[in-house]
Amino acid sequence: MTNSANFNSTLKAINPSSTSEEDTEIVRVPKSQVNEVKQYLNNKAQKQKIREVASISIFECKTSASIPLAQSKIAAGLPSPVQDYTEQSIDFNEYLIRNPNTTFVVKVASLSMLGAGIDVDDDLIVDRSIPAKNRNIVVALVDNDFTVKRLMMDGEKKWLQAENPEFPDIHFNDGQEMVIWGVVTRVIKNLK
Template identity: 35%
Template sequence: MSKAPLYRVEELPADGVGTIRVPVMGPALCAGFPSPADDFQEQAIELPRWLVPNPPATFLWRIAGFSMRDAGIHDGDLACVDRSLTPGHGSIVVAAVDGEMSIKRMVVEGNRARLAFDNAELPVYALQELAEAAIWGVVRFTIRWHLAAAGRSR
């Protein structure tokens, strides 16, 4: 866990806390069913330091798909993923499933954990019995642009 201070918006220091460059990873995170057509992206975005308490463990991933729509995560959003956080029941996580990176909700039932879509219109996300799955990080927040797609510049 990071030792950097966490701030609520109303507690932000008046003199600011600086910025940090956070890498944008690629290809886009699958928020639905895997798509091998994504290009590798290599860029970084400067964010306020208070949003990124553990910079070495923090990455941004672009979201592709709609499987997390009911969690407020949409196609084209950026997810800020922190690898230093411990996931728990209800966490939104980035998971590697058979080598494919995707975003899912972690559901813990008793001593078993499973991954789930967060879109009531989709069928239940079912892992194959022999699938290899590993939690890669926990989504700390997302960034969404509120412009019409034609007016958005990425």
């Protein structure tokens, strides 16, 4: 790989949305500092790749509110008459949280799970009491860094699969440690 190609792949890792059509700028660096600048950029790219979880917070039920629940489903296709009455109400604490004592909320900081509908700044509800199974989306601790990926299992072999072709899957080498912190049960996203 040429220095130019290596530098471009580093830039792509730092800013995955950049394209080859984007205007560029030449920056001159003293020859004695070239390797140091390249190492800095590579380190920055690695940190950005790994940083997939912006924050983790323990779920704490502070309020209770019952919200009316419509009795009929709403069609996503053609409009249909909506009944103007409700008979039930729903408490989102009960609806979203199976076990408050083992539940926490994670804010997503990368696009590695975009294909699964998980975007940057989405909140994930994660339950530590649920045993992780093949194809579950999990929060995992890999070499002291948190990541959100789909757990894949084939016999004894386990790996973490990204849901975006721009991000690599995580395959484990001997001595590498992975701890499943919990299974993602819900994705909360803002549509505005």
